[in-house]
Amino acid sequence: MKMKSLLGIMLSLSILQSCQNDETGIIQNEVNKQGITFSSIIDDAPNSRAYDTSWEKNDVIGLFMYASNAKTNLLATNIPYVTSNGDGYFVSQHTPLQYPEDNTPVDFIAYYPYNENISDYNSYSIDLSDQTQQSALDLMTAVNLTNRNQTLPQGNLQFKHLLAKLVLNLKSTSGNSLKGIKASISGLQVKGTANLGEGTITPSGEATTFSLYIDEEATKAEAILLPQALTGNLKIKLELNGQSKEITTQIAGSIEQGNKYICNVNISSKGGEITTDPQAKYIRWAETPLITESQLAQSNIKYITHYTGETYTNSTHSGIKIRNYSMLYDTNLKMAYWVAYPLCSWYLGETGRTDAWDYDPELTESLQPNLGKGINGYDRGHQIPSGDRTRSRSINEQTFYYTNMTPQIGSKMNQTIWADLEKAVRGWSSATDTLYVITGAMPTTTTDKTIKYVQDNSGKNMAVPKYYFKVLARKVSGQYQTVGYKLDNTSYSDRNYNIGLVSVKELEEMTGFTFFPDVPEITESVKSQKTAW
Structure with missing residues (x-):
């Protein structure tokens, strides 16, 4: 589905989060004594719909059939077809369409939503003054099925939006x-x-x-x-x-x-x-939390994006740069509030850990902590893990930038329960095309606003997070699932990371951030899910 931001950023960028394109399965029309039936897709996405989710049960489309390349020779006018199960497979509500017995090829015009009063496909009246029933207004057409007969019935009705x-x-x-x-x-x-x-x-x-x-x-x-x-x-x-x-x-x-x-x-x-x-104007993807205009107006708040150095080669996104991760960084605290990134098999390989500790080239060194020799009393805790970026050495090296580090409790936090959660996240990514991850660190809580600092190798103060969080979203069987985790920056006696299980909605309330603002399918009810994967 094509998308565009009100703030001038094409939301088609947000589809770059997908690491590979799903192949569109073409289902043959069944031509038998029951007449012609149709399968369908919308905007090249199987079973998507104008109204953001999927076809609903008993949705009805209208069909016109005419002799190929002769629209004036109508053979059938405004025939209603219904998808009883909401799966995009349409059958006739009444008398089904039939291919001509002489095997003359025909073309089809299909549209949604069905209007029984339409007799002329050249003149469909639109009135959007009453917006109370959104799905009943979002006009779509499909005109791709041409030169069809009983010997060549294959193909999906490919619906396109005519409105915005x-x-x-x-x-x-x-x-x-x-x-x-x-x-x-x-x-x-x-x-x-x-x-x-x-x-x-x-x-x-x-x-x-x-x-x-x-x-x-x-x-x-x-x-x-x-x-x-x-x-x-x-x-x-x-x-x-x-x-x-x-x-x-x-x-x-x-x-x-x-x-x-x-x-x-x-x-x-x-x-x-x-x-x-x-919302401010910035490059956004599915995993990027909301950044407001007032936040980016602060001189100490920096939005940074790192790219992998590679570009997409598939036909849809050919030549477009592939992102590594993005972050919201505070130069006063010398830490990122969150790091957001996609995770799928494309980013994983055999490179392993590079330990290439270094300053982030996207930010002046004086605004970053000097962590070349570690942090006294703490681990240099990654927000995007090194293990999530093993495709190549250059991609892994970017996870060792100091902007990605925070002072994290070591042997009984970073190296144990947190490491186990990171490993589990990599496992969950195999259950979907792309897992969207936001890892964050908060220096204060709703009840404790005092910020604790530790000095870096140059004597500069950097904030010590009071807790860490992870926000995850994936699509399984066409539906989004979300889950959140919150773990205090302290020592743990065991490694059961599910003690930190929370909903994404709860994390929004704790942190003040809005997650997945540009993915309409991730609704408030989806964010309220609190079930361990």
């Missing part, structure tokens, strides 16, 4: 509920006409003001948008408890067909006044 989607993730930073919040957009056209055969949209009517759909917990505002040119930047108005705030996004120029725009906004409503802290 906006997702506004809302998070309260004041502890007050956001229930009752309203979001609206002014100055956009919401009506138009679609040509289902050509996949084009023609806006019509005057620009208007309309409300976004707000979910029950007031954590998300959504809208399906008509592709159109923009005058200036898109703005969103928030209203809560009689107060209002306008957000100016960085989406400008036009709203593009098939794109998803995501904006993450922190909101405080203390004293009745709405203040917002939008």
Whole structure:
């Protein structure tokens, strides 16, 4: 599914987290006395759907069939087909389509959502003024099945989005509920006409003001948008408890067909006044936590990304640089709050540990601790483990940068229970294409704000973490799973890392960070999971 950030970063970057592309399994249509049946994919992803998850049970599409290369010669008009199990396999609701007995080839036009009143595929009316039923608005078409007959029936209906989607993730930073919040957009056209055969949209009517759909917990505002040119930047108005705030996004120029725009906004409503802290502009991937504009405005906060030196060679991402890891680093504390990275077999090999201790070349040496001779009383604890990057020497060397190190208790923490957790994480990565990992260190807790320091080899202070955490997400059988771990920076008498098992939601509350903000499928309920893998 194509995605784009409201802050101007193409979220298609976030699909680079996948270490290999799944092969699309093509299922042959069954042509028998039951008539023609269809399998389907959306935006080249098996069983994905316009509305972020998957086809739902009893979703209905409409089908037109006409003689190949002769759209005026319609053989069937707006025939409803249903996927009873929600698996993207469609059969006729009533009288099924049949291939011509003389084996004349035919073409198909399919669309979603089904409208029984459609008789002309050249003129499908669109009205997005009421956003309360998002899945019923997200128009898609499939026109790829051409020159088909009984001897060549194979192929999936390949659906493409004709509209765009906006997702506004809302998070309260004041502890007050956001229930009752309203979001609206002014100055956009919401009506138009679609040509289902050509996949084009023609806006019509005057620009208007309309409300976004707000979910029950007031954590998300959504809208399906008509592709159109923009005058200036898109703005969103928030209203809560009689107060209002306008957000100016960085989406400008036009709203593009098939794109998803995501904006993450922190909101405080203390004293009745709405203040917002939008997501900053930075390179984002699936595993990257939310960084706000106010955070990056601080001179001591640095966002650093390291690349592997290799590029993708597959057709989808050919030539694009492959990332190693990213981090949010505090130059005052001389430590990273978190290090985020993908983990899969591509990153693992036989290189082993290089012990190439060195300064991070992406940051001035004076802003880093000098750890060439270790840390008095502590281990130099990796956040991204050396063992997670053994594909090549150069990739492993990057894990030994001082920015990746923190003062960690040694023999009964770093070398035992923490090492066992790191090993387990590598094992869990084999159960999915890519495991998304965030490893973090916090110098304070919700009840203890005193920061403890230790001196580096040059006499500079660096903070000692009070606890470490890991946040993990993976997709299994098409569904995301998450889990979290929190272990204090202390000595442990045993090696059972599950004593630190927590939900990702709990870690968000402890740390103040928002995890996986740009992966809509990782919902609040998914983050609340607390089951050991």
